[in-house]
Amino acid sequence: MLADAARLRRLHRLEKVRAIARQTAAREAAEAEGTLAQLRALAERTAQMAEGYRAKAGPALAQDLRQMDSFAAGLRGISHTTSGDADRARSFADRKQQALAQAERARSAVAERAEAEARAIALRRQQLALGARRSVGTGLE
Numbered sequence: 001m002l003a004d005a006a007r008l009r010r011l012h013r014l015e016k017v018r019a020i021a022r023q024t025a026a027r028e029a030a031e032a033e034g035t036l037a038q039l040r041a042l043a044e045r046t047a048q049m050a051e052g053y054r055a056k057a058g059p060a061l062a063q064d065l066r067q068m069d070s071f072a073a074g075l076r077g078i079s080h081t082t083s084g085d086a087d088r089a090r091s092f093a094d095r096k097q098q099a100l101a102q103a104e105r106a107r108s109a110v111a112e113r114a115e116a117e118a119r120a121i122a123l124r125r126q127q128l129a130l131g132a133r134r135s136v137g138t139g140l141e
Contacts, residue, residue, distance in 0.1 A: 015111050022106075024103075025103040033113045035089050042082050
């Protein structure tokens, strides 16, 4: 009986550890999704800015035109780099979501094992209680 109780306690501790791991994975996945959203918004905004500068009417001086074109090219480069960062962030966020799913499966498996062990212990205790009764009579009937 003591071994059964100790096993059940270990399973409950393991379940708590897995629940904490799942919470950590959920937090990391949420952070990754937040980073992804920020990078997507930044890439979109810089692309819009580059297009805005490209669409403006040409300045009067050639030097101003070169500066404007150089600035727009720099914005396009930033937008391209940020888009690449967003793609990497998407992959990272996907991996974090997979880690979260794995952590939930692990926690669920331990919870099921703990419940099964608790049911088995209760059944054994019930059988012991029923088998501990003394028989009445001589048994010759």
